[in-house]
Amino acid sequence: MNLLIIIPAFLVAIGILVTVHEFGHFWVARKLGVKVLRFSVGFGKPLWRRVSNDADQIEYVVAALPFGGYVKMLDERECEEGCEIPEKDLPRAFNRQALWKRAAIVVAGPVAxxxxxxxxxxxxxxxxQDAMRPYVDVVKDSPMATAGFQPGEEVTAINGIATASWEDMRMLLIDEYLKSPQLLFSVKTTDGSALQRQLDLSKVAMFDEEAGALDKxxxxxxLPPYDVVVDAVLPDTPAAQAGLQAQDKILQIDDLKPTGRRAFIEHVQQHADQPVVLTVERNGNSQTLTVTPRINPASGVETATIGAQLASPPASLREQVYFTQSYGVVESLWRGMQKxxxxxxxxxxxxxxxLTGDVSLKNISGPVTIAQYxxxxxxxxxxxxxxxxxxVSVSLGVLNLLPIPMLDGGHLFYYLIEWIKGSxxxxxxxxxxxxxxxxxxxxLMVLALYNDVTRLLN
Structure with a gap:
């Protein structure tokens, strides 16, 4: 991935998310009469600075370190020794505000x-946006296959909740799984029949590793059946040694006639260090090649490959599988709230x-992974x-509401104690x-950075 894309995309994302979060604090504080001294996006040395022309003379700053920001409000507790707050400004100090006002200012960041x-x-x-219809393909001997799912079936609902696209189905599956491992799928078969299938995930630990929840x-x-065509052959690989060439069409691998890339790849992965026979069509003629899939430890991939890159599915399949998912203004807002x-x-x-160990800590991501995404x-x-x-905005909002000192949720927890005990x-x-x-x-930052570095090394 080009750094000329990663760095600007990351800085724009962080700039928007931090500015919105801090503006929530800033806007509510101003509306409730608290005096704001500084609005800073970023920490450290100021790169840009401007002072407002109003009586408060608020200092607006863009600082060198983009990982956060802050709104500095007038507060007697932060007044250093020797400083004096004008008498007329004391009623506008944050620490003198009613409990509900302080709580409203603190919660405004995550709400934003x-x-x-x-x-x-x-x-x-x-x-x-382009969306895939929720057609499913299943791996042999997997929980989906055991439950009776067949390739090409369309998932129309999970536990009675409708699914319009693959992304909707994926999120709904995870959401419902976290409620109960017993899931009821409504599906439409390839012949148009409506069926229900029960999926029992009580013995499946979906998140005990970093990724691949749906893979489990x-x-x-x-995708509908299509020809498997070789796009490129990497040098010094089993495919190159066997004589496979770009533009070869895979007619058969052993006794399997692949109907798409996934079927071919799965067969290769299941035959590490075992010769497989490829029947290919080249320039209108059929040829037979023998290739032995290998695991290359240097690649960081633990599955067998032959070193051939396969062409993408033809564009004609998009009309059957892809559609544009869009809604009107009111429904869009409602769906935005639901999502x-x-x-x-x-x-x-x-x-x-x-915290219970059911989800791997490897799922925690730091700034490097966020930048890559x-x-x-x-x-x-x-x-x-x-x-x-x-x-990321949702994650930032949820994270800041956790009852951890230094975070907004920690301050709210203090206010809860204050409300209970009266001081x-x-x-x-x-x-x-x-x-x-x-x-x-x-x-958490050390763990996140460790995970980031581990991903980069792999």
Whole structure:
């Protein structure tokens, strides 16, 4: 991935998400009469600075380190020794505000992130985006195959909730699985019949590894049958040694006549270090080649390959499988709210299951992985990049609401204690909480960066 795409896409994403979050705090503070001293996007040395012309003379800053931001409000507790706050400004100090006002200012940041996600999802729904119909392909001897699913069946609902696209089905499957491992699928068979299939996932740990939750079910998107054509052959690989060439059409591999790339790849992966016989069509003539799939440890891939790149499915299949998913203004907004709520709940449940060990800590991502996804989605298209922004915005909102000191949720937890006992927590308690919060956040950052580096090395 080109750094000329990754870096700008990442900086734009972080800039938007941080600005929106901090603007939530800023806007509510101003509306409730609290004096704001500084609005900063980023930390460290200011790269750009401007002071407002009004009486408050608010300092607006864009700083060098883009990983966050802050809104500095007038607060007597932060007044250093020797400083004096004018008497007329004391009623506007944050620490002198009623409990509900302070809570409203703190919660406004995460709420702004959720509102941004709603608007983005609504915008994507109104613009329209390419979507795959929820046709399923199943892997042999997988939970999906055991449940009776057949290639080409269309999932119309899960537990009675309709699915319009592959993405809708994927998210709904995860959401319903986190509620109960017993799932009831409504499907339409290839002959148009309506059936229901019961999928029992009670013995499937979908998230105990970094990725591949749907792979564990044996669930893949289905495409109609098409010719398997070799696009390129890598040098010094089993395919090259066997004489396979670009533009060869794979007619048969052993006794299997592949109807698409996935069937061919799965057969290869199941025959590591075992010779397989390829029947190919080249220049109108049929030829037979013998090739032995190998596992290449240097590639970081633990499955067998032959070193041949296969051509993408023909564009003519798009009309059958792909469609433009779009809605009107009202329905788009409603769907935006539903999707934001669904993503928030799923994110929170997955975080909870990390504490119990049911979800691998390898799923935690840091700035490097986020930057990579920013670049990938930006290179695919505008609506895909918007969807990435919405997902990260939801995650940022949920994360900041966790009851961890230093985060917005930690402040809200202090306010809850204050409301219960009738007085603020002591300065000593806040100091201890700050150190605990620093340790937790620091540990999470180290873990996230470790995961990032591990992904890069692999």
């Amino acid at each position: 992130n959720f509102l941004l996600a709603i608007l983005i999802y609504a915008m994507v729904n109104m613009i329209g 079910l044996g669930l893949n998107p289905w 934001t709520w669904q993503m928030s709940v799923v994110t929170l449940k997955l975080m909870g299951r990390m 920013a670049g990938v989605t930006a290179s695919i298209g505008f609506t895909v990049y918007l969807g990435f922004l919405a997902i 603020p927590v002591s300065a000593e308690t806040e100091a201890v909480g700050f150190r605990v919060g620093m340790a937790i956040i620091g540990g």
